[in-house]
Amino acid sequence: MxxxxxxxxxxxxxxxxxxxxxxxxxxxxxxxxxxxxxxxxxxxxxxxxxxxxxxxxxxxxxxxxxxxxxxxxxxxxxxxxxxxxxxxxxxxxxxxxxxxxxxxxxxxxxxxxxxxxxxxxxxxxxxxxxxxxxxxxxxxxxxxxxxxxxxxxxxxxxxxxxxxxxxxxxxxxxxxxxxxxxxxxxxxxxxARFVAARDADPQWKGRSVVVASRSADKISVFSSQDPRSRFFTQLGFTVPPRIDQLAAGRFYTEFSFEQASELDHDLIVWDQLSFTPGGKATVVGDPLLSRLPAMRDGRTVFLEGATELAFAWQTVLSLPSVLDAVVPQLQRAIPKT
Known part of the structure; x- marks a missing residue:
């Protein structure tokens, strides 16, 4: 639906x-x-x-x-x-x-x-x-x-x-x-703040990202045209073309839990954790999601609390606080080599 x-x-x-x-x-x-x-x-x-x-x-x-x-x-x-x-x-x-x-x-x-x-x-x-x-x-x-x-x-x-x-x-x-x-x-x-963050961590350039949300019965992923995904493309990441193909002009697409492998890219960003019964712990403990290499390797970002809320708005006023909170997580998930 x-x-x-x-x-x-x-x-x-x-x-x-x-x-x-x-x-x-x-x-x-x-x-x-x-x-x-x-x-x-x-x-x-x-x-x-x-x-x-x-x-x-x-x-x-x-x-x-x-x-x-x-x-x-x-x-x-x-x-x-x-x-x-x-x-x-x-x-x-x-x-x-x-x-x-x-x-x-x-x-x-x-x-x-x-x-x-x-x-x-x-x-x-x-x-x-x-x-x-x-x-x-x-x-x-x-x-x-x-x-x-x-x-x-x-x-x-x-x-x-x-x-x-x-x-x-x-x-x-x-x-x-x-x-x-x-x-x-x-x-x-x-x-200028996005450029400074991107330049400081050039290892993010071209790495694939999916911005996902796990509800009680499915997984949703935002397309490249959604502002949430755009946040990460401004930092150098790319959204896999398949996500846009499946979204077919919508701002998101959906997967069953059995299709969890569709999320296995360089970085998984878990958003809307207040939608997820049990929040972050449910995502981390999910038997299908936990098998994904990105999850096992810690190439993940979890957006919770005030950061999740500010990230949802994606405005000229909310984004500075999001950068402050998310960039350190990105640096841990995909560090310089």
């Missing part, structure tokens, strides 16, 4: 997320929030997306984020969204710990939009003059309805669903807010 993005990507982290990552919540403001996009330079601007074009006539004052993680880039660019979409964890919280400082800097206290799918009525109630839904489930049915409420920047063209890199989401958000230069600086600064 296929999974929705909400199901596949950590909806069951509510228990872990509530305890580990209590963040900022709160109601939306009745007027434009502090840090609204300022000035008229660069407007009007038209942004072409997968579902249609959004023309933004002037600097937006009431920005609503309907992408699961889009408010991170909005906050990083110094704009306070009046509302943001809930993804997982505490249902009163949409600002995660890595975004707190950025939110506090602009006095952001976005209203929480708790929607299992896009609900235009809830969006319209926030009286937006711009809706950003880059990393969202907007589709051919919902996009025209939401666009009638306010200019709506939907999923970008040229990528699988939810598959655009964080750079694209950051830049598109910058264009929509009239902050292209600021977005480019954010991208350049974070890209």
């Amino acid at each position: 296929g999974l929705t993005r909400r199901q596949m990507l950590l909806t069951t982290l509510a228990a872990a997320g509530g305890a580990v990552l209590a963040g900022c919540g709160g109601g939306g403001r009745s007027e434009a929030g502090a840090g609204a996009a300022a000035g008229s330079a660069g407007f009007p601007v038209t942004i072409e997306g997968k579902l249609g074009a959004a023309t933004i006539p002037q600097a937006p004052q009431r920005v609503v984020s309907v992408g699961y993680t889009d408010h991170d880039a909005i906050l990083a660019l110094g704009v306070a969204p009046v509302a943001a979409r809930y993804w997982y964890g505490d249902e009163k919280v949409v600002v995660q710990p890595w975004a707190r400082a950025a939110a506090q800097a602009v006095g952001a206290a976005p209203a929480v939009l708790n929607m299992s799918s896009v609900e235009p009525e809830k969006i319209a109630a926030q009286r937006p003059d711009l809706v950003i839904g880059l990393y969202s489930d907007l589709d051919a049915q919902s996009y025209p309805v939401v666009s009638a409420v306010a200019p709506t920047v939907g999923p970008p063209r040229g990528f699988d669903d939810y598959g655009a890199p964080w750079q694209e989401y950051t830049r598109e958000t910058g264009r929509a807010l009239g902050k292209e230069a600021e977005a480019e600086k954010l991208v350049a600064d974070l890209e």
